[in-house]
Amino acid sequence: MSSNPSTLVHTRSHALQQRAERFFPGGVNSPVRAFRAVGGAPPFIDRAEGAYLVDADGNRYIDYFGSWGPMILGHAFPPAVEAIERTARHSASFGASTAAEADLAERIVACYPALQKMRFVSSGTEATMSAIRLARAATGRKRIIKFEGCYHGHADGLLVKAGSGVATFGIPGSAGVPEEIAQLTMALPYNDLAAVEAAFDAHPGEIAAIILEPVVGNAGCIPPAPGYHEGLRALTRREGALLIVDEVMTGFRVALGGAVERYGLDPDLVTLGKIVGGGLPVGVFGGKALFMDLLAPLGPVYQAGTLSGNPLAMAAGLATVSYLQDHAAEIYPRIEATAKAVTEGVAAEAARAGIPLTLNRVGAMWTWFFTPDPVRNYDEAAKSDTVAFGRFHHAMLEQGVWLPPSQFEAAFLGTTHGPDEVEKTITAARAAFRS
Numbered sequence: 001m002s003s004n005p006s007t008l009v010h011t012r013s014h015a016l017q018q019r020a021e022r023f024f025p026g027g028v029n030s031p032v033r034a035f036r037a038v039g040g041a042p043p044f045i046d047r048a049e050g051a052y053l054v055d056a057d058g059n060r061y062i063d064y065f066g067s068w069g070p071m072i073l074g075h076a077f078p079p080a081v082e083a084i085e086r087t088a089r090h091s092a093s094f095g096a097s098t099a100a101e102a103d104l105a106e107r108i109v110a111c112y113p114a115l116q117k118m119r120f121v122s123s124g125t126e127a128t129m130s131a132i133r134l135a136r137a138a139t140g141r142k143r144i145i146k147f148e149g150c151y152h153g154h155a156d157g158l159l160v161k162a163g164s165g166v167a168t169f170g171i172p173g174s175a176g177v178p179e180e181i182a183q184l185t186m187a188l189p190y191n192d193l194a195a196v197e198a199a200f201d202a203h204p205g206e207i208a209a210i211i212l213e214p215v216v217g218n219a220g221c222i223p224p225a226p227g228y229h230e231g232l233r234a235l236t237r238r239e240g241a242l243l244i245v246d247e248v249m250t251g252f253r254v255a256l257g258g259a260v261e262r263y264g265l266d267p268d269l270v271t272l273g274k275i276v277g278g279g280l281p282v283g284v285f286g287g288k289a290l291f292m293d294l295l296a297p298l299g300p301v302y303q304a305g306t307l308s309g310n311p312l313a314m315a316a317g318l319a320t321v322s323y324l325q326d327h328a329a330e331i332y333p334r335i336e337a338t339a340k341a342v343t344e345g346v347a348a349e350a351a352r353a354g355i356p357l358t359l360n361r362v363g364a365m366w367t368w369f370f371t372p373d374p375v376r377n378y379d380e381a382a383k384s385d386t387v388a389f390g391r392f393h394h395a396m397l398e399q400g401v402w403l404p405p406s407q408f409e410a411a412f413l414g415t416t417h418g419p420d421e422v423e424k425t426i427t428a429a430r431a432a433f434r435s
């Protein structure tokens with residue numbers, strides 16, 4: 001490994017990016033992939049295995065974003081690959097029900113007893129959008145509360161003060177969202193129960209639901225303050241609003257049963273995505289049967305999907321969730337220990353180099369914020385030195401360590417990261433902080 005940044009060749013990636021820009025706005029099919037926040041052209045991926053990505057120029061990287069969360073068992077996880085291959089031979093889609101849907105649902109309920117009923121969709125965006133519709137139908141109310149810096153996909157009503165790419169690019173919401181729709185979303189500071197109480201007081205009987213990331217990942221990693229979840233549950237119960245816990249990122253990540261298990265939550269509705277599809281497009285929304293049975297064909301709330309419960313996606317999800325469930329007692333403590341070692345090792349290198357860094361970590365998700373101060377909400381995350389983060393990102397990438405390309409995105413690792421990767425990463429950070 002080189003300690004001299006800018007030694008990697010990126011010729012083919014540069015050419016591929018230029019070609020992609022002819023077809024796709026910014027050359028990408030999802031904005032954060034464009035690396036605008038950290039500068040430089042994004043490497044194009046050729047293939048990946050375990051904890052490693054290989055780009056179009058043959059450079060190898062330790063992967064710390066895992067396809068933005070799903071690849072907790074490493075890339076090309078053999079049981080998932082086999083399941084997909086086996087399933088594909090019998091056709092990729094039927095548009096009619098298969099046993100695999102209930103097979104995966106059975107596994108999910110075993111990890112998430114809160115999902116008395118559920119429905120599969122094809123993305124996290126669809127899951128949260130549908131959960132909100134259900135909450136509005138169940139309560140007959142229009143307004144929703146979300147939190148600044150939380151990202152719940154790109155549906156109209158959920159982009160107000162959103163995290164992820166919206167935060168990365170400093171966009172307050174999105175053009176093209178009618179004001180009438182944006183007005184129904186109240187965006188409040190995270191970890192601030194008084195703000196939630198005030199919102200309920202200002203709009204009595206009008207708030208259908210609170211939706212939150214139970215551990216924020218999309219403003220960088222921000223843990224819930226002690227008592228925060230319980231406070232939200234008590235307020236929603238008192239006010240007759242639903243509590244929607246968006247576990248698209250944290251589900252099967254911060255524990256087998258996600259934040260619901262880790263923090264002992266009692267949500268009305270839960271949304272899942274990312275890991276639950278094992279790298280294929282799967283989203284889930286589910287929760288109390290009383291609410292879920294409002295969905296068509298049983299009830300008046302319409303929601304549908306041509307490829308929902310797609311056989312290939314179910315196969316990959318089933319292989320992934322089954323493995324996680326069967327090995328949870330070994331996997332979750334191990335990935336947490338690996339994450340602790342790498343995050344604290346890098347933070348110690350920063351301290352040694354005199355670089356102020358605040359480390360937030362929950363299980364195997366984390367962020368190194370380039371700020372000396374605690375980060376408990378979006379405003380505090382936004383104080384980070386994003387230029388310093390960009391330099392760090394670039395220096396790490398050039399040494400074969402691929403971090404999420406924004407200060408406002410959580411990093412992840414999984415079961416295929418071991419002591420070797422930890423050591424290489426800490427060594428790379430040492431060089432990065434001194435360059």
Ligand SMILES: *Cc1c(COP(=O)(O)O)cnc(C)c1O
Nearest residue numbers: 123124125151152153246248249
């Ligand atoms: C990624 C994410 C979404 C959106 O999921 P997509 O599959 O990208 O539509 C929603 N909520 C959270 C918390 C996420 O991290």
